[in-house]
Every structure is written in C-alpha cells, then in structure tokens.
Amino acid sequence: MEEGKSSPPSADLTSESSLEHTDQDSNKATPLKKIDVLLKATGDAPIMRKKKWAVEGDKRVGWVADFIRKYLKLESSDNLFLYVNQSFAPAPDQLVRNLYQCFGSDGKLVLHYCRTQAWG
Amino acid sequence: MAEDREILREVWDGRVPVCIQLASEDHNTLSAPDPYYLMVPRLSYFPLLMDKVRKHFLRFISPDLHEEEMWLESDGMPLKWHYPVGVLFDLHCGGSSLPWALTAHFSHFPEQDLIRCPSREVVESHFMSSVKEADGLKHRGQIITNMQSKDHKQLWMGLCNDKFDQFWAINCKLMECLPEEGFKFIPFRIHFPCQPSLQRLIKPQTDDGRKVTLEELLQEFLPRGNEGDRVVIQGIEVPRDTPLQWMSEHLSHPDNFLHICHIPTQG
Known part of the structure; x- marks a missing residue:
C-alpha cells in the first residue's frame, strides 16, 4: 500500500501511464512502483474509454475485476472474466505484480476482459 | 527412468x-x-x-x-x-x-480471504487455467493449445478419479522438452503461511548450459530467508542442489506448477 501518500482511496488507479512506472526490480520491496495495465475488451464486453491504468503491484486480480465492473457500471452479480495472453484466467487472489513479472511485455501487463467465458 | x-x-x-x-x-x-x-x-x-x-x-x-x-x-x-x-x-x-x-x-463465509466455489465446474476451470498458464511458461502454450478437448477432459478426470495412468498418458506430453534445453521457464509459485504467493520467471538452465538448482531459485527470490526456515515441496525438504528441471518434471502438482512452501522458523 502507498503509505504516507495522500491520494484518495479511489485514486489507486491513476491516469498516469508513463513507462517509468514499471516494476522491474520488484524482487526487492518496491511497493510504491505501479504497474501499467492495459485493459482490452473482448466479445460483447463494453469498451473502456480509458484503457491504460497504473495499478499497485500488490493489488489482486479480483480487485481489478471489481474496478472494471464499477467503471462499466455492471452489477456485482454480472459475470466478468479476465484473461492473460488471451489464454488463461488467473485466480482472483493472484497479485498483479506476479502476472506482470511473468507475462508482462513492453513494460505493461495486458488483460482481456469479457462478460462470458472466452478462452477455455 | x-x-x-x-x-x-x-x-x-x-x-x-x-x-x-x-x-x-x-x-x-x-x-x-x-x-x-x-x-x-x-x-x-x-x-x-x-x-x-x-x-x-x-x-x-x-x-x-x-x-x-x-x-x-x-x-x-x-x-x-x-x-x-x-x-x-x-x-x-x-x-x-x-x-x-x-x-x-456453513456461515460467516470469509469473502475477503476466500473465493467462492459454487460447483465442481469452477474447480475444473481453475485447474485447466493453471495447466494452460504453466504450459504458457514451459512451451509458450503450444502443447496445451494443440491438444484436443478430450485430452483436457482426460487430465481432469484422471485427477478427479485418482487414475494415475489416465492422467499421465496426457500429462507426459506437457512434460516434453529437449533434454539439452529443458522448459522455456519453470512454472513455480512460492507459498507462505500468511502472505500472498510469489511467482516469477526462472529458466532451468543458465546461458552456458548449466542446470539451475533449487538453491539458486531460493537465493534469487527469497534472499532474506532465515537459517532455520523450511522449504517444503510435496511434503519433503528437497536437497537444495536438485535441478529445477528435474523437480518440475517430477514434483509438480497436476496443475503443472511446482508449489514451494516456505515455512519460517517458529518464534
């Protein structure tokens, strides 16, 4: 968490998206560095006007899914599936940092989201 | 063999x-x-x-x-x-x-800590997702993508019904690699009793062809471990000089991940 910073709780995803916010040496404790996450719609999922978000690495995938739900004004009961590499759905408690470290490229993590199961 | x-x-x-x-x-x-x-x-x-x-x-x-x-x-x-x-x-x-x-x-479901599991199908799709992720790391996903859905089903049913031969008839394909190269990356996660798991990339061999061992993985990703900490895989403390490639092929769970438990010293 961003201790000592005065950003409001809803600003965890900020609009900044410069590449210096990548998290390359996160083997060390670098909780302040955010990770660029690119959110892409798939199937009949509504498109987000803003696609690139800086996310704290210790946020969970489930947290990102809740954020998308809120942004798209979906009901909490609406299905929302997130995919990495257009192939697998990470567990909701997987950390964004873990995924970025293993599947990030060009300084960002790409997540596809959809309303119905798209892959597998 | x-x-x-x-x-x-x-x-x-x-x-x-x-x-x-x-x-x-x-x-x-x-x-x-x-x-x-x-x-x-x-x-x-x-x-x-x-x-x-x-x-x-x-x-x-x-x-x-x-x-x-x-x-x-x-x-x-x-x-x-x-x-x-x-x-x-x-x-x-x-x-x-x-x-x-x-x-x-049956009450007070801890929504903050646990994912809901409404059906066996949820377990199945979680399992298959892990297998796909692991193959993405090992073979860029080429083997799992080229399998037929009946092969996927056979993996899952082999696990559900405790049928070793049924499961390994398919899983052995996911373990294929050139002996001199090994997998592209070793799918592993390090788990801790009270904090989120850690997952990173590691290759089974160095650029000059030397086999990477468990010791090197731990040094790279758990540099602050204490002397008495235990590292447990499948219930055993594996010798630290064991090559990761061998461990990945033999000690992985059916989801094709090597699950490494890091147990800190008591007290």
Whole structure:
C-alpha cells in the first residue's frame, strides 16, 4: 500500500501511464512502483474509454475485476472474466505484480476482459 | 527412468489424514456431531472431496444454512480451496500433530480471504487455467493449445478419479522438452503461511548450459530467508542442489506448477 501518500482511496488507479512506472526490480520491496495495465475488451464486453491504468503491484486480480465492473457500471452479480495472453484466467487472489513479472511485455501487463467465458 | 516413474507414483499416492469437526456455532444440536475422518490425496482439491462430509454435517445444522457453501478452516486460517490439499497441509499443519484438525463452517463465509466455489465446474476451470498458464511458461502454450478437448477432459478426470495412468498418458506430453534445453521457464509459485504467493520467471538452465538448482531459485527470490526456515515441496525438504528441471518434471502438482512452501522458523 502507498503509505504516507495522500491520494484518495479511489485514486489507486491513476491516469498516469508513463513507462517509468514499471516494476522491474520488484524482487526487492518496491511497493510504491505501479504497474501499467492495459485493459482490452473482448466479445460483447463494453469498451473502456480509458484503457491504460497504473495499478499497485500488490493489488489482486479480483480487485481489478471489481474496478472494471464499477467503471462499466455492471452489477456485482454480472459475470466478468479476465484473461492473460488471451489464454488463461488467473485466480482472483493472484497479485498483479506476479502476472506482470511473468507475462508482462513492453513494460505493461495486458488483460482481456469479457462478460462470458472466452478462452477455455 | 524406471526409478523416476516410481517417484511420480509416490507423489501421486501421497495422502494426508484429516479430522473435520463442525463449527460449534453452526450446529443446532445439543452435543457436537461426531467428527469426520478421512484420508485425502495431496494432489486433489478439497471441494472434490467434501460431498460426504457435507452430507454428514447437514443433519446437524439448521435448515436455513443447508444451501450455504461449506468452507474449511485450520487453526483460525480459512483454507483456499483452489490450492492443492498438499500445499495447504504443508503450509498450515506440516504433520506436527496428526490427523490434521479442520473445522467445517456453513456461515460467516470469509469473502475477503476466500473465493467462492459454487460447483465442481469452477474447480475444473481453475485447474485447466493453471495447466494452460504453466504450459504458457514451459512451451509458450503450444502443447496445451494443440491438444484436443478430450485430452483436457482426460487430465481432469484422471485427477478427479485418482487414475494415475489416465492422467499421465496426457500429462507426459506437457512434460516434453529437449533434454539439452529443458522448459522455456519453470512454472513455480512460492507459498507462505500468511502472505500472498510469489511467482516469477526462472529458466532451468543458465546461458552456458548449466542446470539451475533449487538453491539458486531460493537465493534469487527469497534472499532474506532465515537459517532455520523450511522449504517444503510435496511434503519433503528437497536437497537444495536438485535441478529445477528435474523437480518440475517430477514434483509438480497436476496443475503443472511446482508449489514451494516456505515455512519460517517458529518464534
């Protein structure tokens, strides 16, 4: 968490998206560095006007899914599936940092989201 | 290789004894119902094993809880059903006292800590997703993508029905690689008793062709470990000079991940 910073709780995803916010040496404790996450719609999922978000690495995938739900004004009961590499759905408690470290490229993590199961 | 196949079999046959009690706040009878004892496969997942336990306890809980999801707790810690049984055992029990004492709950589902598991299909899709992720790391996903869906089904049914040959007939394809190269990356996760798991990239060989060992993985990703910390995989402390490629082929769980449990020294 961003201790000592005065950003409001809803600003965890900020609009900044410069590449210096990548998290390359996160083997060390670098909780302040955010990770660029690119959110892409798939199937009949509504498109987000803003696609690139800086996310704290210790946020969970489930947290990102809740954020998308809120942004798209979906009901909490609406299905929302997130995919990495257009192939697998990470567990909701997987950390964004873990995924970025293993599947990030060009300084960002790409997540596809959809309303119905798209892959597998 | 014959010897190695025996290791696969030993790992497959791993079981842990558990004793499941119903949470005292959930039973509506004067005395507590008998606990339920069973041997559970290390490689399986709790939701696949709990049908009988659930049925056993349903007689003792109030009818308005009958449709609720049953969840398990070990000494105050809610158990993540999407981790293999053996990983949970190594993290939260370790065999210090057997059988492993668990509590079954039908109320107060800990939404913050656990994912809901409404059906076996949810377990299946979680499992297949992990297999795909692992193959993405090992072979850029080429092997799993080229398999037919009946092969996927056979992997899953082999695990569900505890059929070693059925499972390995397919899984051996996911373990293929050129001996001189190994996998592209080794799919692994390091688990801790009370904090989120860690997952990173590691290659099985250095650029000059030397085999990377467990010791090197731990040095790279757990540099601040203490002397007495235990590193447990499939219930055993694997020698630290074991090559990762061999471990990945022989000690991985059916989801094709090497699950490494890091147990800090007590006190």
